[in-house]
Amino acid sequence: MPLVSTGEIAGPAAERGVGCGAFNAIGLEHLTAIIAGAEAAGAPVVVQLSQNAVRYHGSLAPIGSAALAAARAAAVPVSVHLDHAESPDLVREAVELGFGSVMFDASALDYADNVRATAEMVAFCHSRGVWVEAELGEVGGKDGVHAPGARTDPGEAAAFVAATGVDALAVAVGTSHAMLTRDAALDFDLIAKLRAAVAVPLVLHGSSGVADNDLRTAVRSGMTKINIATQLNKEFTAGLREYCAENPAVVDPRKYLGAARARLQAEVIRLLGVLGAR
Numbered sequence: 001m002p003l004v005s006t007g008e009i010a011g012p013a014a015e016r017g018v019g020c021g022a023f024n025a026i027g028l029e030h031l032t033a034i035i036a037g038a039e040a041a042g043a044p045v046v047v048q049l050s051q052n053a054v055r056y057h058g059s060l061a062p063i064g065s066a067a068l069a070a071a072r073a074a075a076v077p078v079s080v081h082l083d084h085a086e087s088p089d090l091v092r093e094a095v096e097l098g099f100g101s102v103m104f105d106a107s108a109l110d111y112a113d114n115v116r117a118t119a120e121m122v123a124f125c126h127s128r129g130v131w132v133e134a135e136l137g138e139v140g141g142k143d144g145v146h147a148p149g150a151r152t153d154p155g156e157a158a159a160f161v162a163a164t165g166v167d168a169l170a171v172a173v174g175t176s177h178a179m180l181t182r183d184a185a186l187d188f189d190l191i192a193k194l195r196a197a198v199a200v201p202l203v204l205h206g207s208s209g210v211a212d213n214d215l216r217t218a219v220r221s222g223m224t225k226i227n228i229a230t231q232l233n234k235e236f237t238a239g240l241r242e243y244c245a246e247n248p249a250v251v252d253p254r255k256y257l258g259a260a261r262a263r264l265q266a267e268v269i270r271l272l273g274v275l276g277a278r
Helices: 007-016 028-041 051-057 060-072 088-097 111-126 154-164 188-197 212-221 230-246 253-274
Strands: 020-024 045-050 078-085 101-104 131-136 168-171 202-204 223-228
Touching (some): 007 020, 007 045, 007 223, 020 078, 020 253, 028 045, 028 060, 028 230, 028 253, 045 060, 051 060, 051 078, 060 078, 060 088, 078 088, 088 101, 088 111, 101 111, 111 131, 111 154, 131 154, 154 188, 168 223, 188 202, 188 212, 212 223, 223 230, 230 253
Parallel strands (some): 020 045, 020 223, 045 078, 131 168
């Protein structure tokens, strides 16, 4: 299968009223597990590398090139997406490397500055055929602080999309990043109002904190791209810990990382089923 843009996955998902699984990778084990899970499920998938993941590796090129190579070799459509990039320079680097989509995050700015900065990035990316996601109504938790009261206004969302030309919009509807419990309280009425107000696909960040049934309801209410990171990390770490506890003398990283990768792959398959992507 060829490497595709996130728009080629999210667009058809929005038309079908199903969820588009967008899973964050940190290392090679994440990358291969996410793609193997999508292949087993027979579903397209978005592989995401965040600015924080890039910072962990020291630069974008090594992990970004690996993600692109893995996507090109996949048996299902896979897009490689730059997630939560606050740096315009990082966006430009990702575009030059071959990423088909980016999420430019200027949500911490006030509305006018968010519009201006996002519109500039959209113009740059669209001139190179790259799909752009942005955020309005900052989703909490990226700095360890949850913001359960943050909400995106539908009228403002419609104006923001019109002013910036973004291809997808991440909205604040009750989730928060980095949640370890799955008890976020989503505002489904707001999701429906946002869906009616905005023509582009809606993106749910912080989806790891949402229970399965609420994820299904969120998709039915109008969410399309469902970003999941922490939930996968929980499963990956659980698989590693379990293997090491049962094999305390192990020193071969392939053993415990392989167990962690298998656990993550199984969760990807399960979540794609929850989202209706397969």
